[in-house]
Amino acid sequence: MKPTVTIIMATYNRAQYIVESIKSIQAQTFKNWECLIIDDGGTDNTAEVLGPILIEDNRFSYLKRTDNYTKGLPGSRNYGLDIAKGDYIIFFDDDDIAHPQNLELCVSEFKTKNIDFCRYIRAVFTGDFNYNYDFSKEYTHFEIDKKDVNRILKNELLFNSCAIMWKKECFVTNHYIEHLMYAEEWELYSRIVSQGYKGVSIDKILFYGRKHEASNTGEFFNQDPVRIKSNAAAIVLVIQNLKKEGLLSNSIIRYFIQVSLDYKPYDLFKRIIKTLELTTQDTLKWNLYYSQLPLRLFFYRLYKKHLK
Missing domain, CATH: 3.90.550.10 (Spore Coat Polysaccharide Biosynthesis Protein SpsA; Chain A)
Structure with missing residues (x-):
């Protein structure tokens, strides 16, 4: 059967x-x-x-x-x-x-x-x-x-x-x-x-x-470089697909650019910008956003801590 x-x-x-x-x-x-x-x-x-x-x-x-x-x-x-x-x-x-x-x-x-x-x-x-x-x-x-x-x-x-x-x-x-x-x-x-x-x-x-710890997820959270590199590559593929399907939005772009701060050794931000194929104006906009992001996140965390 x-x-x-x-x-x-x-x-x-x-x-x-x-x-x-x-x-x-x-x-x-x-x-x-x-x-x-x-x-x-x-x-x-x-x-x-x-x-x-x-x-x-x-x-x-x-x-x-x-x-x-x-x-x-x-x-x-x-x-x-x-x-x-x-x-x-x-x-x-x-x-x-x-x-x-x-x-x-x-x-x-x-x-x-x-x-x-x-x-x-x-x-x-x-x-x-x-x-x-x-x-x-x-x-x-x-x-x-x-x-x-x-x-x-x-x-x-x-x-x-x-x-x-x-x-x-x-x-x-x-x-x-x-x-x-x-x-x-x-x-x-x-x-x-x-x-x-x-x-x-x-x-x-x-x-x-x-x-x-021997699981794939365990190795990722233990900062295994193979898993980290793969995650960065997967993000680029996801953005390519969102672009193809017409599902890209500013909110999801902001999300992945924020994530890219943790992947500086893998040039993830530059790879995201290249994949997006933006106009010169939009490229400048997102580069400015990326450069200001660490300071923004610092003050946001202070604000959240103050609310507790």
């Missing part, structure tokens, strides 16, 4: 966590799925610990990323996208835990609403996981479309990589940018929404992310 959902799980040296993640997939109340486990060239005993599961449950496929895709999470996920059989796509990480109702509730939203994606809440945990799930099916929801792109880009509306189920059609012309080693899902998901794809967000925790 053709699977309804394809779960794509890229993995790299996570033998200590991956079995627990796999067990949470097997515990799903919705059963018609396939799970593509794409190994990005790991050197630990992941294949060995997965062996018994692969034998007992043929819904899992364990594959090595081919050389047609760049090494890294984006390339591994793109490989999964290109061989997926399901009508819906969801990305799970190899160290996290999925709520048992994850697939069931998302598929139900697709069956009852004309949507392209279903977003839900992702919680985080450290150490041992508490399996005390909430199985309620009562929750609120709200709609998301391209008017919400700026909220997504400012992380006011989080689009976590493992907190959205998508229609497969969203990826026909959209894939991950494979040279990005951080913010690749932020760039891709905002690009998809900017093209007019619509969805809903349901107010229920359906995924649990494990916090540890």
Whole structure:
């Protein structure tokens, strides 16, 4: 039977966590799925610990990323996208835990609403996981479309990589940018929404992310230069897309110019200005804004502190 959902799980040296993640997939109340486990060239005993599961449950496929895709999470996920059989796509990480109702509730939203994606809440945990799930099916929801792109880009509306189920059609012309080693899902998901794809967000925790320093996010907040450089590159790509889709505004330009203060070693401000292809007058305006920004932020923080 053709699977309804394809779960794509890229993995790299996570033998200590991956079995627990796999067990949470097997515990799903919705059963018609396939799970593509794409190994990005790991050197630990992941294949060995997965062996018994692969034998007992043929819904899992364990594959090595081919050389047609760049090494890294984006390339591994793109490989999964290109061989997926399901009508819906969801990305799970190899160290996290999925709520048992994850697939069931998302598929139900697709069956009852004309949507392209279903977003839900992702919680985080450290150490041992508490399996005390909430199985309620009562929750609120709200709609998301391209008017919400700026909220997504400012992380006011989080689009976590493992907190959205998508229609497969969203990826026909959209894939991950494979040279990005951080913010690749932020760039891709905002690009998809900017093209007019619509969805809903349901107010229920359906995924649990494990916090540890070896994760991509942990490395970013520990100032790993590869992740920082990638985030700067993703910002430039986002601005290119906003320009293409006619969604650039002064407010989002101001936001990214402010962000660029933290990326001076990567010349992010100059790259933003170059990407915008502004008139001479507008270039001077934004250069003046950028030069005055540190002083503005200093007085703004003093003002906020005074209000407390």
